[in-house]
Amino acid sequence: MKMKRGKVLAAALAVMLVLTLALTACGNSGGNSTNGSDNGANTGNAGNTGGTVNEPKEEDTKPAEKSTLEFWANKFEPTTDAWFKKWTDEFNKTHENIQIKLTIVPGDAWAQKMKAAQAAGKAPDLYTMNYGGIANAAKLGQIKPLNDLMDPSVFNDLYDNVKEFVSIKGTYYAYPKLVEPSAVLYYRKDLFTAAGLDPEKPPVTWDELIDYGKKLTQKGIYGLATAQTAPDLGWSSWGLQYNAAGHLPIADDWSKADVMNDGYKKLLDYYKTAYESGIMPKQGLSAYADAAPFGKGKVAMEISGSWAIGLFRNDYKSMLDKIGVAPMPSIDGDQTKPTSTLGGWTLVIDGKSKHEQEAADFISYLLAGDTNIMIDFFKTSQFSKFSPRKSVDEAMNQDEAAKNDPWRKLIAEKVIPYAKAEPIYPWDISMAFSTAIESAMKGESVDKALEKAEKTINDFIAKNKLAGTNPINQ
Incomplete structure (x- = not known):
């Protein structure tokens, strides 16, 4: 979600504070939330019926707190690494109060690096996880449920067989990026x-x-x-x-x-x-x-x-x-x-993250939002990976390069619908x-x-x- 509080807003609030100090009325401003949701600035109570301007609380005069989240991604092909960097940078440009610090971790170092970080209480806020790890991580409380952090429509957008890969009894613990028939x-x-x-x-x-x-x-x-x-x-x-x-x-x-x-x-x-x-x-x-x-x-x-x-x-x-x-x-x-089985990768939120809403907002942006972001990924992969989202496939069927690719069409229609999840x-x-x-x-x-x-x-x-x-x- 976008958060657009900056110096202009801070200055405007400061002027308002000076003006309202002269007024005798009082009221509740509602306060600001710092959990990463897209809250607007509370500069007064629009529902006030007393004919006076509410006096802002002291915290309303401060810029929203910036949250920096750690995001670890497994090292994949150079094109995939570049895609992660490109769209993380784009997110950071448009979300000044949520900043994502991306770290690409080689596969042979992943387990040791993650274990050390968890032992030290410094695990990343969100990270990549393959389908096979989700159920056990959820059982152990290592990753957070997503249902209350993301719009329900993003889960309805998933293909039915893929929903089973990332959920347990209706609770979603990961959002999928891709599927790959084995x-x-x-x-x-x-x-x-x-x-x-x-x-x-x-x-x-x-x-x-x-x-x-x-x-x-x-x-x-x-x-x-x-x-x-x-x-x-x-x-x-x-x-x-x-x-x-x-x-x-x-x-x-x-x-x-x-x-x-x-x-x-x-x-x-x-x-x-x-x-x-x-x-x-x-x-x-x-x-x-x-x-x-x-x-x-x-x-x-x-x-x-x-x-x-x-x-x-x-x-x-x-x-x-x-x-x-x-x-x-x-x-x-x-x-x-x-x-075939469908392997693939997802994003999950660490069970101890203190920024679960901000992390969910980033996942919504990167994997569950604008279909063009994911189409960009599938193009960079030469259509060798496939979408778990119906809306992305529908959009790709309107894209000249995607809809005219016979290999993508064959695998999407004749392999993926019948494939099973990895054990x-x-x-x-x-x-x-x-x-x-x-x-x-x-x-x-x-x-x-x-x-x-x-x-x-x-x-x-x-x-x-x-x-x-x-x-x-x-």
């Missing part, structure tokens, strides 16, 4: 044609994906690249876990593992077959998040996140007309079932299951790999007393 299929249309495949008909089932991969594999070019180590599989396979079994590998109340079913057996079989067929490199060419091998022409089909679009458009411009984009194939070809349970659960996938890929029987995962997950639940602690169910 699994999208990229393929070389020219190599499809050379292999006798229709470049306008990418594979839609796991079996087709492997069959296409075999036809596309040739000297120097692998047919398929996807995650193949436990750390990468831990998060990149969440959507396929939902696709195969309809749930994640732990009961909803976190009381026990839930992995011994036909769906998960088929999931591990898919990875095992793809790896053993020779269409994938035995040693990954890069991490899952890095689609550079595809851009360099070493891979015919690549499964990666939507962020790969930015990489291709920035670093491999000569390849763009050869790249096709499609939803990740599903177990049975039904692409209205999830094959909020401890990472150890994801690693236990992804270790089973990697083990099966590299020779272990599917049944044995799942049995090990079941035991590891159940042991972790017991050791950490996880049963019944899912904050969503409490």
Whole structure:
């Protein structure tokens, strides 16, 4: 919210004080609030019926108190860092009584820096947080609820599936900036044609994906690249876990593992077959998040996140007309079932902040206000990230660059509506299951790999007393 008290107002009040000292009437000025809300200057009681001018209180003659808030943002791509700085500066120019001090924190230093700040009672007023951290932080009181600090309409503007990412039983604890699908299929249309495949008909089932991969594999070019180590599989396979079994590998109340079913057996079989067929490199060419091998022409089909679009458009411009984009194939070809999870980032207010209203005003300005601010962000990201807000998408559909972008349109319409939220349970659960996938890929029987995962997950639940602690169910 804008606060426009300055030297002119202070001077005017001073003159009024001199004039009113000569008057004998008295009244209440109402006082000023310093909680960051957009209060006007109280120079008199407009409702006074006594025919006299109210005498201002002493505090009414002082300029409004300036609040300086600490804002920490994770370090992302240079374009994202620049976007944060640009619009924080714009906010500071137009809100003289609320000033935001932005600090960009590298990811490898984030946890240690935040822990130290919290221990010293100097945590930032607001900061970035990914979806997976929200529920637990809310449960522990580490972040503040936003319902009473922001206009209800900004939450109604969110897509229904995204509302679930940032709220618990109707209470919102974060406001989302973006969503990023974790699994999208990229393929070389020219190599499809050379292999006798229709470049306008990418594979839609796991079996087709492997069959296409075999036809596309040739000297120097692998047919398929996807995650193949436990750390990468831990998060990149969440959507396929939902696709195969309809749930994640732990009961909803976190009381026990839930992995011994036909769906998960088929999931591990898919990875095992793809790896053993020779269409994938035995040693990954890069991490899952890095689609550079595809851009360099070493891979015919690549499964990666939507962020790969930015990489291709920035670093491999000569390849763009050869790249096709499609939803990740599903177990049975039904692409209205999830094959991807939606990662992404939000802004939250620290649970101990003394400036929660001012922080909420900044969040409203940056993420929930003028659609042009967020359109600017999505343009700088080369439309590789997507909006959680309906009004922003509606505005982008009127923007020439956005509405004519076929990749943005495809992912927005055919991937995001069916994607699931990332899980909020401890990472150890994801690693236990992804270790089973990697083990099966590299020779272990599917049944044995799942049995090990079941035991590891159940042991972790017991050791950490996880049963019944899912904050969503409490």
